[in-house]
Amino acid sequence: GQQVMQIPQYQHVQEGEDFTTYCNSSTTLSNIQWYKQRPGGHPVFLIQLVKSGEVKKQKRLTFQFGEAKKNSSLHITATQTTDVGTYFCAQSANAGKSTFGDGTTLTVKP
């Protein structure tokens, strides 16, 4: 099935710095979802993007879907300690099969 590659695998930032994680595919994606998993927790849905060039914002989080629908990014402005966790991108195909990237683990130093 389609694979999504996520980079970087780990990111360590100072509180207040920005953070970006990228999700890339060699094929066109029908959609992209982003999830956050806190340490020891379960993934929680953040957002879904479906349109070429789509940009959505949630407070300090900005999500983008590339024009070619082969890449996506999640940008966090002015990170806080509550942002720590692993951020996953995923794409869902027919029959409900969602394929996840390996995630980017964010740590924030106070």
Place this chain on the structure above:
Amino acid sequence: DGGITQSPKYLFRKEGQNVTLSCEQNLNHDAMYWYRQDPGQGLRLIYYSQIVNDFQKGDIAEGYSVSREKKESFPLTVTSAQKNPTAFYLCASSPSDPAGELFFGEGSRLTVL
């Protein structure tokens, strides 16, 4: 509250034993899924079911079995044929096909001794 309940949260098993993980949802979702998560890796799909009495293999179904006798329930059995069963198992559901948002349970952490 509506949601997905997985049990047990932690489970220890000896090699050669089968173990069944429970997943119950009261969200009235048609589709349910089982994922496996290993440290530093993403989620890999084991099995999924779009409707009662029907299910399909995911990417890593070998050594696992499921049933879907009720809409609310989708138990996963980790059999002794699974070579490396120690992992974090996540059950999820979604209201539509193709799946958009997945709703996850809190997970079951299985350790084989």
